[in-house]
Every structure is written in C-alpha cells, then in structure tokens.
Amino acid sequence: MGRTGVLLLNLGGPDKLEDVRPFLYNLFADPEIIRLPSPLLQAPLAWLISTLRAGKSQENYKKIGGGSPLRRITEEQAQAMRDRLKEMGHDVSIYVGMRYWHPFTEEAVAEIKRDKIDKVIILPLYPQFSISTSGSSFRLLEQLWNSDPDLKQVEYTVIPSWYDFPGYLQTMAQLIGKRIDSTEDPDNAHVFFSAHGVPVSYVEEAGDPYRDEMEACTSAIMKTLNRPNNYTLAYQSRVGPVEWLQPYTDEAIEDLAEKGVAELVVVPVSFVSEHIETLEEIDMEYREVAEEAGIKNFARVPAPDTDPTFIQALSDLVLQAMDSPKIAFGDTIRPAENTKLYPQEKWEWGMTNSAEIWNGRLAMVGLLAIIYEMLTGHGLLHAIGLLG
Ligand SMILES: C=CC1=C(C)c2cc3[nH]c(cc4nc(cc5[nH]c(cc1n2)c(C)c5CCC(=O)O)C(CCC(=O)O)=C4C)c(C)c3C=C
Numbered sequence: 001m002g003r004t005g006v007l008l009l010n011l012g013g014p015d016k017l018e019d020v021r022p023f024l025y026n027l028f029a030d031p032e033i034i035r036l037p038s039p040l041l042q043a044p045l046a047w048l049i050s051t052l053r054a055g056k057s058q059e060n061y062k063k064i065g066g067g068s069p070l071r072r073i074t075e076e077q078a079q080a081m082r083d084r085l086k087e088m089g090h091d092v093s094i095y096v097g098m099r100y101w102h103p104f105t106e107e108a109v110a111e112i113k114r115d116k117i118d119k120v121i122i123l124p125l126y127p128q129f130s131i132s133t134s135g136s137s138f139r140l141l142e143q144l145w146n147s148d149p150d151l152k153q154v155e156y157t158v159i160p161s162w163y164d165f166p167g168y169l170q171t172m173a174q175l176i177g178k179r180i181d182s183t184e185d186p187d188n189a190h191v192f193f194s195a196h197g198v199p200v201s202y203v204e205e206a207g208d209p210y211r212d213e214m215e216a217c218t219s220a221i222m223k224t225l226n227r228p229n230n231y232t233l234a235y236q237s238r239v240g241p242v243e244w245l246q247p248y249t250d251e252a253i254e255d256l257a258e259k260g261v262a263e264l265v266v267v268p269v270s271f272v273s274e275h276i277e278t279l280e281e282i283d284m285e286y287r288e289v290a291e292e293a294g295i296k297n298f299a300r301v302p303a304p305d306t307d308p309t310f311i312q313a314l315s316d317l318v319l320q321a322m323d324s325p326k327i328a329f330g331d332t333i334r335p336a337e338n339t340k341l342y343p344q345e346k347w348e349w350g351m352t353n354s355a356e357i358w359n360g361r362l363a364m365v366g367l368l369a370i371i372y373e374m375l376t377g378h379g380l381l382h383a384i385g386l387l388g
Pocket residue numbers: 011012013014027032033034053057068069070126130132133196197198199239270271274275276277
C-alpha cells in the first residue's frame with residue numbers, strides 16, 4: 001500500500017513587516033492576479049506596484065500585530081486534520097503550500113517527493129473557485145508536475161471547489177446562528193456576506209465561475225441556516241483602477257443603514273481563516289463605515305479556522321476525493337484567453353537583489369516610455385500594438 005498525502009493550498013501572507021514588499025511582489029508578479037498584454041511587463045510592473053503599495057499595506061499589517069496570522073492558522077488546520085483523519089483510521093501526511101509566501105507550494109512539493117508519497121489529494125482552502133486563487137495554484141502545480149519526471153510518478157487528484165459541501169454549509173450556518181443569537185433582535189438582524197472581490201472581467205470575459213459559486217454558496221448557507229433573516233452578498237478589497245464585482249461592501253452597508261437596518265451579522269465567506277481582510281478591513285474599516293452610517297450593532301462572524309465541524313468537513317472532503325475518479329489540473333477551469341504561466345522567480349528578502357535592481361530600472365524605463373507615448377501618441381509600444 002502506497003502512502004497518501006494531502007496538499008492544502010492557500011495564499012500565504014507576510015509573517016513580519018519586512019516580508020510585505022516581497023510578498024506583494026510575488027502576488028503582483030502572478031499573471032493570474034494582474035493580466036498584462038506582455039510577459040515582459042509583468043516583473044517590472046510587479047516591482048512598481050509592490051513598491052508603491054508596501055507602505056500602506058505595512059500600516060495595515062501593523063494594526064493586526066505586525067504580520068499575517070495565515071501561516072499559523074493554516075498549519076493549525078493541517079494539524080487538526082491530521083489528528084481527525086487518524087482518529088477516523090487514515091494515517092495521511094498533510095502538507096501546506098502557499099502561493100505567495102512561506103511555506104511556498106514549491107517547498108511543499110519538494111517535501112512530498114522527499115517523503116515518497118504515492119498519491120496526493122489537492123485541497124485548496126478556498127471554498128469557491130477563482131482563476132485568481134485556486135486556479136493560479138493549480139496552474140503552478142501543473143507546471144511543476146509537467147517539468148519533473150519524479151513528480152510525474154506521483155498520482156494526484158484535485159478538489160476544484162467545495163462551496164456546496166454539506167459539512168461546510170453546516171459549519172457556516174452554526175457560526176452565523178450563534179452570532180445571530182447574540183443580537184438584540186435576532187429575527188431582524190441582517191446577514192451580510194462580504195466576499196473578497198475579483199475584477200468583473202474575470203467573470204464576464206475569462207469565464208471565472210467565482211460569482212456563480214459565491215451566489216450559490218450564500219444561498220445554500222441561508223437554506224441550511226433555516227431562519228427568517230434577510231441577507232445580502234457584497235464584495236470587498238477592491239485593488240486598482242478596473243471595475244470589480246458589485247455591490248461593494250462599503251456601499252452596501254450604507255444602503256442597508258439608509259433602509260433602516262439596525263444590526264448586521266457580518267460573514268467573511270471567501271476565505272476560511274482570519275487574515276488581514278477580516279481583522280483589519282472588516283473589523284476596523286467597515287465597522288467604522290457602519291457606525292458612521294448609523295448601524296447600531298456590527299457583529300462579525302468568526303472565520304471557521306479550526307472549528308471542529310469544519311475540520312470534520314475538510315477531512316470528509318479528502319476521504320470523498322480518495323474514492324472518486326481523478327480530477328486533473330487540466331480538467332479545472334482555464335481562462336478563456338489562454339495566458340501562459342511563465343517561470344516566475346520568487347523574491348525573497350535579501351536573496352535576489354539583482355532582480356530587484358533590474359526590475360526597478362525596467363519599471364522606470366517602462367513608466368517613462370508609457371508617459372512619453374501617452375503624451376505624444378506614438379512610439380515603440382504603439383508600434384508593437386501594446387498601446388492605442
Ligand atoms: C478568495 C479569496 C481571494 C480572492 C478571490 C483574491 C483575489 C485577488 N486579490 C488581489 C490582491 C491582493 N490580495 C491581497 C491579500 C489577500 N487576498 C486574499 C484572498 C483573495 N484574493 C487574502 C486572504 C489576502 C490576505 C493574506 C494575508 O496576509 O492575511 C493583497 C495584499 C494585502 C493588501 O495590500 O491589501 C492584495 C494586493 C487581486 C488583485 C485579486 C484578483 C485579481
């Protein structure tokens with residue numbers, strides 16, 4: 001009998017303040033996060049945006065203790081699943097692979113090889129699929145599997161998403177129900193789902209099922225909850241100049257306040273751990289928006305973290321996948337316009353200073369070229385069809 005492993009996928013977050021800039025660089029260097037017409041622009045633009053954004057982002061991480069709790073919580077989830085699966089009679093190894101910070105997906109895969117695992121169940125810790133999250137990790141893994149003869153021997157199957165898995169719906173319903181019971185007027189508390197947004201173009205042009213899965217998920221949670229409360233789904237954490245999924249969380253809160261809603265039960269729904277967008281964005285920024293708009297009670301539902309019902313659900317998902325037909329990376333949703341994932345050098349603090357310097361120079365030259373062309377209306381970028 002061969003050895004089975006479970007690979008948990010997540011985004012990753014900076015452990016300390018000095019990790020913020022390289023973490024942001026790795027994030028923006030991912031073509032699934034920013035889609036550019038040419039791969040040549042990716043690294044310089046990632047350098048530019050991460051450099052411009054690092055200060056503000058660090059301020060936010062300072063407010064939650066100087067780093068992201070994501071690594072700690074994800075490792076606790078892995079440990080809890082290991083224990084639960086063992087109690088259920090399955091001795092499996094569990095690995096954590098983060099997309100943009102330690103422990104990187106590449107590190108997890110190296111451990112899987114070292115431990116001579118024969119079969120891996122790949123479980124993203126995102127209940128709903130998005131090209132920008134699970135999709136990005138699947139494409140990275142596909143690249144690793146295709147380029148390594150040893151890995152090709154390792155069997156795998158992926159769980160693309162699990163937004164409608166009964167154990168997950170039950171976890172959410174229990175957590176929400178408890179919070180509703182803490183309000184003054186439980187039947188009239190408004191259940192407010194705040195999901196992480198994505199640009200509209202992902203859904204409407206690239207075929208990302210994220211919005212559909214999110215709507216189906218919140219509706220199924222409300223059915224499972226089986227209470228008379230009204231609910232709203234809104235999207236938070238917009239970045240950059242393009243249009244993101246609507247309604248935006250801040251505007252939706254203001255609308256509800258205007259309609260006379262007094263108590264909000266706020267549910268983070270796209271992510272299963274506490275992280276900067278729950279601890280800072282919801283608990284601080286949106287709470288202030290709500291108070292200013294006249295909401296009397298802003299009651300936030302905790303993320304599932306290591307809730308026992310939730311750990312049971314994740315363990316059941318793994319067991320179900322073991323007995324189901326294989327799902328390959330290529331069977332999951334791909335962007336319609338087939339962007340290539342190109343080799344992406346991870347930036348680590350103090351490691352690739354030459355990359356930093358070169359990306360910085362390229363960014364400056366690129367920026368000047370773009371400004372020049374916007375002013376004059378012609379030049380190299382127009383000639384090769386990138387602008388105009
Ligand atoms: C399902 C969850 C998420 C989706 C979808 C998603 C898409 C997405 N994100 C960005 C840009 C940023 N995300 C950042 C942090 C961050 N994102 C998620 C989850 C989703 N992102 C999480 C859980 C976190 C926090 C990790 C942590 O440290 O705790 C950040 C950095 C933080 C900041 O500076 O605000 C950026 C930037 C884009 C552009 C995008 C879709 C295209």
